Amino acid sequence: MPHYNLALLGFGNVGRALARLLLRKQTELKNRYGLTFAVTGIATGRRGTAIDPNGLDLERALQIVESNGNLSAIPNSQFPIPNLDFIRHASAHILFENTPVAYDDGEPAITHIRTALENGMHAVTANKGPIVHAYHELTALAARHGVHFYHESTVMDGAPIFSLFRGALPAAQLKSFRGILNSTTNLILGRMENGASFDEAVQYAQEIGIAETDPSGDVDGWDAAIKVSALATVLMDVPLKPGQVDRTGIGGLTSGDIAQAQAAGKRWKLTCSATRTDSGVTARVAPELIGPESPLFGVSGTSSIVQFETDVLGQLSVVEDNPGPHTTAYGLLADFVNAVRI
């Protein structure tokens, strides 16, 4: 029975949700896929590092970190070591890269993933930076080392998008896509429909932990542009940088605009789209008036949707409702299983 050692680099909300999901699915993975695993390394930002080639006690690690302790309390744990040493010495077959995103250059996540792949490990991430800045390099590197670089949770959390095209849609050519991919702006626009001002809506999104302290990455359409870039880069095989996306945020929409749309039975949505052209891809993020006939109309709150036009099907849409760290964690688990199963 194949046995895999896992290293978790990053142990925040997503990393810990992955740990809990691994514990919950341990028996099912064994029974359904003949897959067993041990977590041999956990590296946190501020709560220490633990490595044990025989497998760490994952429940204990969760307890320690969630009660603000330090992983040095775990037997055999190590003093803090640089992340690259952690990757090399965690005795792992799979690296889960869950460090914070850096949108400008994708580092240090790219270097983490590169190191894992060069050492013959599969690499799995929910981090969009490496996709936008180094997808082709990392995918080629993985192929050279006979391992996989998977990233399902980078767009629409754990909803299957990349694996859909990789597995379920062979020989399909993606011609264009369109969707709502940024949940923060979708939530803000929904709150404004319910009477909140723009500032109140942003504040609410911050209070529930969806928006950042500086909300401009969402409000100005950058997060959406990054997701469009990731989808185009991977699914259309055309490297597209976020700066190449024709981008308009929702900052220009007033409460009057929202009310006017509602009076006409419509809604403003921040839509994303990309279309393959003879020379590459044109992509756009902009507020758009949507009527009730469109599947985009009913996509509210933090839900998201993407509609794909291919050369083999009519339009195929995927909608995800109620995402959260647990669904991102599921995408990481699915990547793990799909990287190692035959």
Add this chain to the structure above:
Amino acid sequence: MPHYNLALLGFGNVGRALARLLLRKQTELKNRYGLTFAVTGIATGRRGTAIDPNGLDLERALQIVESNGNLSAIPNSQFPIPNLDFIRHASAHILFENTPVAYDDGEPAITHIRTALENGMHAVTANKGPIVHAYHELTALAARHGVHFYHESTVMDGAPIFSLFRGALPAAQLKSFRGILNSTTNLILGRMENGASFDEAVQYAQEIGIAETDPSGDVDGWDAAIKVSALATVLMDVPLKPGQVDRTGIGGLTSGDIAQAQAAGKRWKLTCSATRTDSGVTARVAPELIGPESPLFGVSGTSSIVQFETDVLGQLSVVEDNPGPHTTAYGLLADFVNAVRI
């Protein structure tokens, strides 16, 4: 480079759409998947049978059948032979079973597929009968012979549903699903919203080739119940017969009901649902009033939708627009590629 011989049993709209798609995708399959193929057998209902272990001229076969000729015009073709002899003697690695559906017992498709599997061939079908009546037997038989029995196109045409759970959603437990799976009734209800009477709407659906001469299979909810059974049987691993589905058709809906719903900003839809219980599955097909907040509201015409509740994601929905024989053919092609690729 792996080379596969294909046998097409059934050469109607779907079988011919598959033939055209195979021709169109031949180069792409070779370049992207290292896959080459030859069609070594075609059996039609009334236009003869052709077998050639060296590969038939597929374009010529299409021309002959579409100009009402007989495949006996093809060199090396055979006199009509029984289907089971065709399966055994077509020198094929994959059988595409595209004979007409028999809802009551799934035959003769089940026997065709069983024969293929017993002879070490993969079997691919768009025929719901074998799923509802013999899914577990055929799947076990395929496993014993080291081949696959795939059936993506039995529900929602070529939209990836079964392959989604098989590949992209490992270790996901399906708790319930809900959707609009019968396009004929969805089209009829849409026409009635536009002012047609029930009879006029049925007649329109018949004229465009969507509804049968006897529309009761659709109107009474049988087709929807069969699809619910197929999804529950495969995705929940609980054999569910169409007769076990609590079923109400759309025949009781009057133009007044439709107008009343529209006045309230709502729509009648024939919805399907199934929920896992401690003892199995409860399933239902019935008309339901849907408001614009629901993703089901905008699913019009021949489009369809299914919403999945799993233990690992929030709600995940798949929507298919503009289906047709070409999309059913794509599901068959995808099954072929997924059956043989590693």
